[in-house]
Amino acid sequence: MTTDEAVIEGDWEYRRLQLPPGVSRISAAIQLSIQAEFSGWELSNVRLYSDGTRRVWLRRRRTLASVGLPGPIV
Known part of the structure; x- marks a missing residue:
């Protein structure tokens, strides 16, 4: 599983994952x-x-509580 950096758009944070064919x-x-x-x-x-x-x-909503949460596990 590969991941890109988070994209922040308004109140939401987006992250793209790519899962291999297998x-x-x-x-x-x-x-x-x-x-x-x-x-x-x-x-x-x-x-x-x-x-x-x-x-x-x-995606996840950006709040003060989510700032310290980790990103996806790679």
Whole structure:
């Protein structure tokens, strides 16, 4: 799983993840649910490409409490 730096837009913080073709749908769902549970991220957008790569956009609302939370686990 690769990740880019966060993009801040208004009250939201976005982060893009790229999952390689070999990651199963169930494994991807588990990885994303862990991010949601422990880092406050929610799913914004998923794109599945013909080679099997998935690009996922996560988002979370920017608050004083979320400033100290970690980003996605790579």
